[in-house]
Structure formats: C-alpha cells, structure tokens
Amino acid sequence: MSRQANRGTESKKMSSELFTLTYGALVTQLCKDYENDEDVNKQLDKMGYNIGVRLIEDFLARSNVGKCHDFRETADVIAKVAFKMYLGITPSITNWSPAGDEFSLILENNPLVDFVELPDNHSSLIYSNLLCGVLRGALEMVQMAVEAKFVQDTLKGDGVTEIRMRFIRRIEDNLPVGEE
Amino acid sequence: MAIFSVYVVNKAGGLIYQLDSYAPRAEAEKTFSYPLDLLLKLHDERVLVAFGQRDGIRVGHAVLAINGKDVNGKYTADGKEGSSGIEMLETDTFKLHCFQTLTGIKFVVLADPRQAGIDSLLRKIYEIYSDFALKNPFYSLEMPIRCELFDQNLKLALEVAEKAGTFGPGS
Numbered sequence: 001m002s003r004q005a006n007r008g009t010e011s012k013k014m015s016s017e018l019f020t021l022t023y024g025a026l027v028t029q030l031c032k033d034y035e036n037d038e039d040v041n042k043q044l045d046k047m048g049y050n051i052g053v054r055l056i057e058d059f060l061a062r063s064n065v066g067k068c069h070d071f072r073e074t075a076d077v078i079a080k081v082a083f084k085m086y087l088g089i090t091p092s093i094t095n096w097s098p099a100g101d102e103f104s105l106i107l108e109n110n111p112l113v114d115f116v117e118l119p120d121n122h123s124s125l126i127y128s129n130l131l132c133g134v135l136r137g138a139l140e141m142v143q144m145a146v147e148a149k150f151v152q153d154t155l156k157g158d159g160v161t162e163i164r165m166r167f168i169r170r171i172e173d174n175l176p177v178g179e180e
Numbered sequence: 181m182a183i184f185s186v187y188v189v190n191k192a193g194g195l196i197y198q199l200d201s202y203a204p205r206a207e208a209e210k211t212f213s214y215p216l217d218l219l220l221k222l223h224d225e226r227v228l229v230a231f232g233q234r235d236g237i238r239v240g241h242a243v244l245a246i247n248g249k250d251v252n253g254k255y256t257a258d259g260k261e262g263s264s265g266i267e268m269l270e271t272d273t274f275k276l277h278c279f280q281t282l283t284g285i286k287f288v289v290l291a292d293p294r295q296a297g298i299d300s301l302l303r304k305i306y307e308i309y310s311d312f313a314l315k316n317p318f319y320s321l322e323m324p325i326r327c328e329l330f331d332q333n334l335k336l337a338l339e340v341a342e343k344a345g346t347f348g349p350g351s
Contacts, residue, residue: 053321054310054314054315054321056283057281057283057285057306057309057310057314058310058311058314058315060281060282060283060306060310061281061303061306061307061309061310062307062310067282141283142282142283
C-alpha cells in the first residue's frame with residue numbers, strides 16, 4: 001500500500017503483510033479478551049467507527065469529491081474512490097433495492113483476510129467487521145445514518161464477500177450552515 | 181506576515197484552534213497629536229504602527245459572532261447575506277476567508293487583502309488537520325486542538341503561502 005502521490009515529498013510504503021498481520025493480531029487479541037464472538041464483532045464495529053469518523057476528513061481533504069446528491073452517488077464514491085484509495089480494491093455495486101436505499105458492495109478479494117482461515121469455534125465471528133464500522137462512522141460525519149453488514153464472507157465459504165449497505169435517514173442535528 | 185489569523189471551528193460552532201500573528205504594517209502616513217491613541221511597536225528596527233492590533237479587537241468580535249456582525253462595510257462574496265455561510269468577507273484592511281467541509285468543520289483565515297492563494301491554503305490546512313489532528317489517536321473530535329505537530333505544520337504552511345502569494349510590500 002502506498003500513500004497518495006500528492007501527499008508530500010516522501011511516499012511511504014508499508015507492506016500489506018504487516019497490515020494483515022496487525023489486523024489479525026488485533027482480532028485474535030479481542031477474541032482472547034472477550035471470549036464471545038458477538039462482543040468481538042461489536043468491538044470491531046466500534047473501532048471501525050472511530051476510524052471512520054477520522055478517515056472521512058482525510059478522504060475529503062485528499063479526494064476533492066463534492067457533496068453527493070443521492071445515495072447512488074454515495075455508493076459510487078465509496079466503491080470507486082474510497083475503497084480504491086485506502087484498500088486498493090474496487091468493489092462492484094449491485095442489488096439495488098427498488099426504493100434506492102439499499103445496495104451491496106461485492107468485494108472479489110479482501111486485503112484484510114489474506115492468509116486467514118476461520119476456525120470452527122469462531123463461526124459467528126465477523127472477521128472484517130471493522131470495515132462496517134468504518135463505513136458507518138464515515139457516512140455519519142456527512143449526515144447520513146446507514147447500516148452496514150456482511151451478508152456473504154469468503155471466510156465462511158461463500159464465493160465473494162458482500163457488504164449490504166442500508167440508508168436509514170439523514171442526520172438533521174448539527175447540520176453545517178447552508179444545508180437546511 | 182500577511183496572514184493574520186487562522187481559526188478552526190467545530191460542528192457545534194465552538195472554536196477549537198486559534199493562531200494569531202498580527203503584522204505591524206505602515207500603510208498610510210498620518211500626523212498625530214500627543215497623546216497617541218494607537219499602539220506603536222518597534223519591529224525590525226523600524227517603528228511601525230500596529231494597525232493590526234486595533235483591527236484585531238474588531239476582528240476578534242466579528243469572527244466569534246459569525247452571524248454577520250457589521251465590520252466597516254462588509255459584503256459577502258455572492259452578494260447575499262449569510263445564505264450559505266460566509267465564504268469571504270472583504271474589508272479594506274483584511275480579507276476573511278472561510279472554508280466549510282462537508283463534515284461541518286470550518287477553517288477561517290484572516291489575511292491581507294492582497295494575499296493570493298488563500299483557497300489552496302485553506303485546502304492545505306484541511307489536509308494538515310486531517311493528518312496531525314485526526315490521525316493522532318489521543319485527540320478527541322470536536323475538542324480544542326492541542327497537537328504540537330499540527331501547530332508546527334500549520335506555521336510552515338502559512339510561511340509557504342505567504343512567500344508564494346503576496347506581491348505587495350513585504351514586512
């Protein structure tokens with residue numbers, strides 16, 4: 001993984017193996033601490049949320065995307081710009097609901113789960129739940145309350161990894177000026 | 181320095197960062213009678229009137245209000261008052277630029293009217309904020325920014341902007 005070229009004079013490269021190892025160490029430590037898969041999932045979501053609320057500013061500062069006018073634009077930006085920028089992958093967007101408030105992100109490969117196999121005693125662990133938290137936190141900072149959850153996971157034997165995103169509502173309190 | 185102040189305002193409207201560096205500037209020749217009602221400062225072996233000091237008090241009030249308080253002949257860049265928030269406020273002694281992010285954080289820069297490149301400076305400040313404030317795990321969102329690295333890099337960015345931007349008489 002490397003930082004964007006307009007970052008500065010030095011381009012920092014970190015090996016993706018180190019990233020996978022770090023994430024793995026995080027998840028296994030959480031499993032030891034909490035012993036219960038559901039709690040680990042919740043913690044991963046919380047951590048992802050904390051990352052998301054900070055990452056959104058970095059994303060907006062560097063990518064120069066403007067305000068999205070509807071959820072479809074949001075989906076496009078998430079898949080084509082954000083995922084590309086931070087994970088180097090471009091998920092595809094499918095399965096739009098008729099009302100246009102739900103869609104799926106299909107990830108062919110997920111960098112977090114390189115080399116990972118889920119053991120039987122952790123069958124309800126959502127290993128990459130951090131990503132759901134990140135999406136939730138980031139979108140909340142731009143006044144969108146969404147729900148993100150994994151509906152398919154290659155770690156559990158499915159062919160692809162699928163994240164279902166559902167738009168709940170616009171967040172009306174603390175609106176920036178000019179958005180009423 | 182042609183950039184007088186930088187302020188960062190959070191979503192709730194609270195000031196979370198403030199940097200003031202008023203430039204003593206001799207813009208006009210005037211005769212005074214004793215006692216003086218202006219502050220004189222010795223700067224770079226020249227006696228300069230710190231006009232910035234006086235405007236500073238008014239500037240301080242205007243920024244804290246952010247609801248369109250009158251500052252000697254103000255008008256917004258788009259001609260309407262406060263329709264989508266202040267983006268630029270121009271007076272004859274300073275220009276106030278405001279950049280609002282999609283997340284509600286506002287970056288306010290007060291600069292010399294002749295200073296150019298403030299828009300890119302605002303974007304740069306946004307990047308510096310997203311780097312040194314947000315990526316510091318010990319900084320809590322919406323709280324006052326007390327990060328050394330943020331201060332340092334911000335001051336660096338201001339210096340670069342001033343060197344690149346202004347073509348008026350230097351200080």
